[in-house]
Amino acid sequence: MTIGIDLTLDCADATLLAGFWRTALGYVDEPPPAPFRTREEWLAQFDLPEDDSANGGAWLCDPAGVGPRLSILEVPEPKSAKNRLHIDIRVPGHGGTAERWARIRAEAARLVAAGAVVLAEFDGHHVVMADPEGNEFCVAAGPGGG
Template sequence: MANKIDLTLDCADAQLLGAFWKTALGYVDAPPPAPFTTREEWFASFDPPEGESVSDAAWLCDPEGHGPRLSLLKVPEPKSAKNRLHIDVRVAGHGSPGERWARIKAESERLVAAGGGVLAEFPGHHVVMADPEGNEFCVAAEPPPPAPSV
């Protein structure tokens, strides 16, 4: 069995980025781990240092349980370079190259309206974007299904 992954993104404003990534991915707030009933109760169990708050982080998950969980954690230092790992947002559907590109463009426009920015376009293939804190990600079409075996 393959291992599962979660993704963690350092940030300055976890609530801002949490709202953006919920919009981008269709994710929801992840429930607190059992046996806790709230994130506040779970966070308090760590006896955090004075000044740290549960709102300094956001925990997101795929409501269908398929995609990796995403944690957004406030850190004191600003982003200083290009991401070494980035997220690819894959738009669903296949069809002609023109139809796929139209879906990619529509999704990138939706994410601009949610606070993202376009960094570069590779017509017919993908759009490089940045979230509200400048973390790079791409919008592309999902790969076509595998060809049937003969």
């Protein structure tokens, strides 16, 4: 039996980060769990502090239902160190090293336009990047990307 996972990113601005990761991954806003119509209704069932609301987070999912869900939650403390776990964005397609590297660099450029920054390039293999709040991730060829 396998266990499913969700990924959670702590942040200062959930709206900003959710917008970036929607663009980066092609994800959509996840609807609230049934039978709730809104996130506010869902959160009301928990004994949360008064200042805790759905406005402090975003919940994204793969529209095809394949990738892990992504929760983006606002926290008061700033990011203080390098991520110990990071996301790898895998660029699909086949071809030789030059073709694969061109696809990786094109994807990195698309993500820079969406608000990411390039931290390092490992020529022909992958690009290390950071999202708008400094969370590191990599862009590399996908499985079978030959």
